[in-house]
Amino acid sequence: MKEKKHNTIVTNRQAFRDYHIDKTYEAGLRLQGSEVKSLRAGKANLKGSFARLEKGELFLYNMHINPYEFSQEEYNPLRPRKILLHKTEIKTLEVKSLQQGFTLVPTKVYFKRGYAKVEIALAKGKKLYDKRHALKEKQVKREMDRVLRHKK
Secondary structure (H helix, E strand, C coil): CCCCCCEEEEECHHHHHHEEEEEEEEEEECCCHHHHHHHHCCCEECCCCEEEEECCEEEEECCEECCCCCCCCCCCCCCCEEEECCHHHHHHHHHHHCCCCEEEEEEEEEEECCEEEEEEEEEEECCHHHHHHHHHHHHHHHHHHHHHHHHC
């Protein structure tokens, strides 16, 4: 069976710059009806968001979803949202996130078969010299590509 492409709504590009991504998990999001409509309209932001374990449950903090303009109900756009994962996955995330330096960061939000999904990454923070090294590698690669392109 072919896997359908998912419809990416928002990505957290800052997470790839600031963290070494170790492993990613696909999880569901528990949302209100008007939040789903806002997500479908692409009115969300993951900048500065993070996930935290509380009493055996996983919550997403600081994900901003603009209120739907035609909605009758009002909600806090930055409210914590529950992340839906299997218990075994939550246990493995709990063990790994307790290790020094690991954190849970959302990398993207998308729709898959009509359901809102979030990709949670187990990540370790980069040091400043790591960021500089990655930037230098990117510049060297760009320069080499430019030189090879002009030789042809």
